[in-house]
Amino acid sequence: MEIKTAVPLLAALAQESRLAIYRTLVAAGSGGLAVGRIGEQLQVAPATLSFHLKELSHAGLVTSRQEGRFIYYSANYTAMNELLAYLTENCCAGQPCTPAPPCCNPPCD
Amino acid sequence: MEIKTAVPLLAALAQESRLAIYRTLVAAGSGGLAVGRIGEQLQVAPATLSFHLKELSHAGLVTSRQEGRFIYYSANYTAMNELLAYLTENCCAGQPCTPAPPCCNPPCD
DNA sequence: TCCATGATTCTATGATTATCGAAATATTGA
DNA sequence: TCAATATTTCGATAATCATAGAATCATGGA
Numbered sequence: 001m002e003i004k005t006a007v008p009l010l011a012a013l014a015q016e017s018r019l020a021i022y023r024t025l026v027a028a029g030s031g032g033l034a035v036g037r038i039g040e041q042l043q044v045a046p047a048t049l050s051f052h053l054k055e056l057s058h059a060g061l062v063t064s065r066q067e068g069r070f071i072y073y074s075a076n077y078t079a080m081n082e083l084l085a086y087l088t089e090n091c092c093a094g095q096p097c098t099p100a101p102p103c104c105n106p107p108c109d
Numbered sequence: 110m111e112i113k114t115a116v117p118l119l120a121a122l123a124q125e126s127r128l129a130i131y132r133t134l135v136a137a138g139s140g141g142l143a144v145g146r147i148g149e150q151l152q153v154a155p156a157t158l159s160f161h162l163k164e165l166s167h168a169g170l171v172t173s174r175q176e177g178r179f180i181y182y183s184a185n186y187t188a189m190n191e192l193l194a195y196l197t198e199n200c201c202a203g204q205p206c207t208p209a210p211p212c213c214n215p216p217c218d
Numbered sequence: 219t220c221c222a223t224g225a226t227t228c229t230a231t232g233a234t235t236a237t238c239g240a241a242a243t244a245t246t247g248a
Numbered sequence: 249t250c251a252a253t254a255t256t257t258c259g260a261t262a263a264t265c266a267t268a269g270a271a272t273c274a275t276g277g278a
Contacts, residue, residue: 237261243256
């Protein structure tokens with residue numbers, strides 16, 4: 001991963017509402033959650049929520065799919081795993097020190 | 110870790126200059142690097158560099174020690190490991206999926 | 219004590235970001 | 249087609265952030 005890729009990912013997570021949204025989606029599993037359900041859980045106004053989902057989506061941390069009137073958002077585990085790998089890169093002067101990539105790879109549900 | 114703790118850590122890393130600084134310090138190992146050396150490597154003006162180091166330091170991602178006229182900054186591996194643990198928490202609907210915390214714990218140089 | 223060097227603080231400026239009300243768009247069922 | 253519901257876009261506002269020149273502070277050597 002390039003630094004130019006990592007910065008937008010980190011920026012997307014570096015905001016309380018968005019981190020909460022992301023974690024809610026992570027906890028929800030790969031089925032995802034409709035926008036309205038996220039809003040209910042986190043008490044965020046629709047326009048604000050939409051703004052943050054767009055940010056997360058643009059960063060590649062979440063994906064969406066339409067189902068009838070609902071749009072389901074779900075966490076993209078791969079993006080997070082790549083970010084974690086980037087952050088732990090060179091952590092010991094170039095010596096590999098993590099045998100396996102952290103977290104779920106492949107996603108486990 | 111609380112979300113209120115994680116956000117400032119992520120925000121500190123979510124900026125190209127700071128992420129570059131942090132990674133330079135990670136690569137430098139626990140001995141750290143004097144401010145001037147960091148500036149040389151990354152081509153950042155002293156005032157700007159000082160601003161970013163303060164941010165990283167305030168977030169707890171780096172520590173500093175004075176040695177004569179020089180101030181050496183070094184990466185705080187523990188803070189990063191705690192952040193990584195937080196980000197991977199609940200990643201599989203609450204099932205633990207990472208046997209050991211990612212990266213160096215304890216730091217290996 | 220004075221000077222040179224390393225680093226930080228002050229200050230101003232331009233840019234980006236978060237929030238949310240109101241309006242617009244999209245989909246479904248009647 | 250029309251009404252109801254779900255979500256997004258628009259627009260305005262307030263707040264935060266990044267940058268760097270100039271001034272200041274701290275340390276060590278002459």
